[in-house]
Amino acid sequence: MLIQLSHGGGGGATAQLVQSVFAGRFKNPYLQRMEDSAVIDLNGPLAYTTDSFVITPLFFPGGDIGRLAIAGTVNDLLMMGARPRFLTAGFILEEGLAIADLERIAESMAQAAAEAGVELVAADTKVVEGKGGLYINTSGLGPIDSLHPVRANLAQPGDAILVSGPLGDHQACIMSQRMGIQNGIQSDVAPLNGPVRALLDQGLAVHCLRDATRGGLTTVLNELAATSGCAAELEEAAIPVRPETRALCEVLGLDPLTMANEGKFVAIVAAEAADQALDILKQCPQSAGACRIGTMTAGSGVILNTRIGGRRRLNIPWYEGLPRIC
Amino acid sequence: MIEPVTMPMPAAPRTIEEARAILAQDHGPRLTLMEVCGTHTSAIAASGLRALLPTSVRLVSGPGCPVCVTPSSYIDRLCELALQPGHLVLCFGDLIRVPGHHSSLSEAMAGGGQVRMIYSPLDALKVCQDNPNLTIVMAAVGFETTAPSYALLLKRAIAGDIRNLRLLTALRRMPPALDLLCAADNAIDGFLAPGHVSAILGSKAYEPFAAQYHKPFVIAGFQPTEVLIGIARLVQLCRREKERQAEDDLADDRDWSEIVENLYPAIVRPEGNPRAQAVLAEVFRYEPAVWRGLGEIDESGYRLAGDFAAYDAGPLEAGIEQELPGCKCGDMMLGRLEPRDCPLFGKTCRPDHPVGPCMVSSEGVCGIHYRYSEQGY
Numbered sequence: 190m191l192i193q194l195s196h197g198g199g200g201g202a203t204a205q206l207v208q209s210v211f212a213g214r215f216k217n218p219y220l221q222r223m224e225d226s227a228v229i230d231l232n233g234p235l236a237y238t239t240d241s242f243v244i245t246p247l248f249f250p251g252g253d254i255g256r257l258a259i260a261g262t263v264n265d266l267l268m269m270g271a272r273p274r275f276l277t278a279g280f281i282l283e284e285g286l287a288i289a290d291l292e293r294i295a296e297s298m299a300q301a302a303a304e305a306g307v308e309l310v311a312a313d314t315k316v317v318e319g320k321g322g323l324y325i326n327t328s329g330l331g332p333i334d335s336l337h338p339v340r341a342n343l344a345q346p347g348d349a350i351l352v353s354g355p356l357g358d359h360q361a362c363i364m365s366q367r368m369g370i371q372n373g374i375q376s377d378v379a380p381l382n383g384p385v386r387a388l389l390d391q392g393l394a395v396h397c398l399r400d401a402t403r404g405g406l407t408t409v410l411n412e413l414a415a416t417s418g419c420a421a422e423l424e425e426a427a428i429p430v431r432p433e434t435r436a437l438c439e440v441l442g443l444d445p446l447t448m449a450n451e452g453k454f455v456a457i458v459a460a461e462a463a464d465q466a467l468d469i470l471k472q473c474p475q476s477a478g479a480c481r482i483g484t485m486t487a488g489s490g491v492i493l494n495t496r497i498g499g500r501r502r503l504n505i506p507w508y509e510g511l512p513r514i515c
Numbered sequence: 516m517i518e519p520v521t522m523p524m525p526a527a528p529r530t531i532e533e534a535r536a537i538l539a540q541d542h543g544p545r546l547t548l549m550e551v552c553g554t555h556t557s558a559i560a561a562s563g564l565r566a567l568l569p570t571s572v573r574l575v576s577g578p579g580c581p582v583c584v585t586p587s588s589y590i591d592r593l594c595e596l597a598l599q600p601g602h603l604v605l606c607f608g609d610l611i612r613v614p615g616h617h618s619s620l621s622e623a624m625a626g627g628g629q630v631r632m633i634y635s636p637l638d639a640l641k642v643c644q645d646n647p648n649l650t651i652v653m654a655a656v657g658f659e660t661t662a663p664s665y666a667l668l669l670k671r672a673i674a675g676d677i678r679n680l681r682l683l684t685a686l687r688r689m690p691p692a693l694d695l696l697c698a699a700d701n702a703i704d705g706f707l708a709p710g711h712v713s714a715i716l717g718s719k720a721y722e723p724f725a726a727q728y729h730k731p732f733v734i735a736g737f738q739p740t741e742v743l744i745g746i747a748r749l750v751q752l753c754r755r756e757k758e759r760q761a762e763d764d765l766a767d768d769r770d771w772s773e774i775v776e777n778l779y780p781a782i783v784r785p786e787g788n789p790r791a792q793a794v795l796a797e798v799f800r801y802e803p804a805v806w807r808g809l810g811e812i813d814e815s816g817y818r819l820a821g822d823f824a825a826y827d828a829g830p831l832e833a834g835i836e837q838e839l840p841g842c843k844c845g846d847m848m849l850g851r852l853e854p855r856d857c858p859l860f861g862k863t864c865r866p867d868h869p870v871g872p873c874m875v876s877s878e879g880v881c882g883i884h885y886r887y888s889e890q891g892y
Contacts, residue, residue, distance in 0.1 A: 368634040502887060
């Protein structure tokens, strides 16, 4: 069965689609009331965010657009020191999309939401003409309850820079899929509640958190350094990248440090908390490959001390990298 | 043969530490070395290798970025074809954003043009089979490294009776450009030779240049360590050669092959790759070709020959390459200038608005310098 324009008409076909695909998978008192809005009760301060997900292919090794739509928004809440609680989702379906695929995606969203401990409290579906595509917007809400404030402007010279695991896998996976390259690279897409809440709940002096999504580590650190008014100095040899991802990047002329991750984050923590933070991260399955990769220093920008003893700046890429000719 | 009285050839460095020591101890009149290949330029920038060079060694970049030397008129023609009903253009990713005179392929796509990015030229066969009603135009850009795969593509197309494929060629040969570089007044003392191109041509291909122009060549791989060791070795060879030439050791019977050194023997053999050379000779003939920034160079282009000419998407209009006033890309590719010497660099010429060819591609020297310099925004 394929999605047809009539599935978006608001009549019986729409109701049937919502019932068969979504209602059984997202069971909670908020949704079950089937009202125009969810009524929720939360005390501030609250973190509130939204993101739209447009990815080809819809299914890829390690995940799918549904898991991505949950993890992306949950992770943005976590990075503010919030405890993610409620999500909304908007689906834009193109006619021709297989309903079986939509069911798989809804199932994957339900699973990711359970992992992340969030409830989907409102949702909407529209159908447009097209070629079987699917776009999802999610927004999320959660109370900020970390002991210390976590903000982009709080990094200080001397702070340790940690990453939660090997970089570049998500984009390397998607590129391989789009180009028909056979390899074992999997997307790292995952909600990061485990490691982030472990850090925050220990009351460690975590100054900044950011998930290294589009633009990768390079972009995140440039932003944090600029906002905090200091520099980041990294040791190339300490930055984790899986051999298979590194090999793909070398062949295509891409830089894993500017490539997107969907389940990795950067933590900037006070020097004295660095060892304990790293230990905590290594104990969580999602951040078992965590490493300390550098230190915040006085100055500006991001500096890389390379393996051969050279030194250079890491600048924010102008465009997403494209595979080269030779 | 007259035995030289000069110091014996020093041993080549084998480790990062030995290479760094050679560079750290180097002194004397300034040496200018050129890395010909864009992949080397990229590796040098990414590894921060310049920080390890003494003030006595200057590195300049050559014309070894295939996208950068591709004429604007070629991009214009690709855009026209992409927008023509019944046509689909296939290309590598780094061609997509290169500006022609009027637009880039990226802009043509936004205007409804049919363009698809591929990973290997052989991917074109399946696209042809899947789209029998479309004319598939393969953008064939590159040097000796890439040209054999286009040759192979056409042989397979003929064998599989695929008729809806056309190649718009801007394939270039490196030796005629090297000759131009050696002869130009650019004070280059030695060359880091392109590793991939050398794999096809063989290390012997550089011996005639060494003999004619008395300049050392070192062939190196692309790992940062290999590049560092290659540059340190090139410094050793250049210093020794300067000393010999100061002693007037330019005897006709000198064995000039000793200043061509292959540090990439796992990939590069003295004779190169005979199978690749044979397929190139079968499918292509040489023709004069325009290099963006350098102008027309005799015998430097590959054109489809014999039966293969039926797959040719046609020649380009012989337009004159008009670069914008002030653009110094030609001087850049001849090693006369570095990006920071160009008044447009980082000002009117930026990756989001490239004026000249060296800024357009991921392997163009100005684009690389911009990305890795403090001027990156």
